[in-house]
Amino acid sequence: MTTERRDPSGPPGRAPCRVGANGSRALLRNRDFQALWTSRFLAGLGKESGEVAYPLLVLALVGSAAQAGAIGAAQVTAAMVSAVLGGALADRINRRAVLLVCDLGRLALLVLFTGLLLAGHASIPLIACVAVASATMTGIANPVATAATKQLVPAAQLADAAAQNQIRLFGTTALGAPVAGSLFNLARALPFAVEAVTYLASAVLLLAVRRPMQADRSEAEGWTLRGVADGFVLLVRHPVLRPMIAWILGFNLVFTVTGSFLAIIATAEGQGASHLQIGMTVSLAGTGGLVGSLVAGLVVRWARPSATFLVAAWSAPLGALVLLAAPNVLLLGVVVGCVFAIVPSANALFHGYVAASVGDARQGRVLGAVVFLAMLSQPVGILGVGLVYDHAGPEWVFLTMALVSGAAALCTLTPVMRSLPRPEEVSVA
Structure with missing residues (x-):
């Protein structure tokens, strides 16, 4: 059964968006959502390839699976804790700005790290700091990007949008490991250089999203632990x-x-x-x-x-x-x-x-x-x-x-x- 519903986040005067059986086609034509989705796909691909490249680098430098595992555990912990912070930021300040800061922050971090690797200055403490800092920004960005979906698609397409996000999640997981492994075989610094490029492309795509990613914040509550x-x-x-x-x-x-x-x-x-x-x-x-x-x-x-x-x-x-x-x-x-x-x-x-x-x-x-x-x-x-x-x-x-x-x-x-x-x-x- 097909129903009609006006997109509440679209500009005034837009024709009603047809949903239901045609919901998936309407979602594919939603340029703002698709730009955000592609941005997060690229950022996710960089993140997944990095999660494989960091332990490969540790094993190549010191041959310690324990140290590689410890860095991995620290990444998970950082992403988990920072997600709560990211969720709070998403409800109080401009979501596009948060995502841009996270993407550009990871870009700068990976460019610096790549330069240090090429100069031969890699060390376990340095790898740990870069991996944890990158994971922290990833943890902040994830709930912010997901929260923005509500503003970019009509209510009847939210489940379809969430389904498309699952393709992004599992697709980057499947592609990240072989991409990182192939690049690492060519040069140790190459996976991290390519990861930096994905964050740059992700930031550019965020600028292509025309509509606001959040509702009016004029009545936003103050920042409290509660x-x-x-x-x-x-x-x-x-x-x-x-x-x-x-x-x-x-x-x-x-x-x-x-x-x-x-x-x-x-x-x-x-x-x-x-x-x-x-x-x-x-x-x-x-x-x-x-x-x-x-x-x-x-x-x-x-x-x-x-x-x-x-x-x-x-x-x-x-x-x-x-x-x-x-x-x-x-x-x-x-x-x-x-x-x-x-x-x-x-x-x-x-x-x-x-x-x-x-x-x-x-x-x-x-x-x-x-x-x-x-x-x-x-x-x-x-x-x-x-x-x-x-x-x-x-x-x-x-x-x-x-x-x-x-x-x-x-x-x-x-x-x-x-x-x-x-x-x-x-x-x-």
């Missing part, structure tokens, strides 16, 4: 978002990309698989998320939201039980890939509900809280997978994954989750 925590409070109190974020927390404990890959890699090695087989297994698992992101828009438009969350939630414990009985290594990757395939659709719906049900004045803080909570459970889950594997073996890893994800999936059986309206039908909190 105000910063307001995003967490709203998530806890919101009847629709509360069970969703509870499920996300439980799912991320055992089915993050890193944790799942660790589980299947360790299991494959324990079964005597070759490096080629292990690589193919991990590739199959990662491909599931990328394929799922490409069809997320169709799922969001045509499937019932409750059904999407039910399938996403209960495929995790079912998949973990199948992993227990998997007869060969490659099947491990296929099963994890199937679980990951439905995640982008659930993510898109969740962000669609956040955009539709939270007013623009609190978008940033809620999104900052979402990023913080989603990332908070990941290192705990990754560490847990390693500890359980070392002390009890792969069978208990997969059984634990089934139990934890099954407990989290119970959130989808609540009355609210079983009768979800479409995101555009939810009232603003």
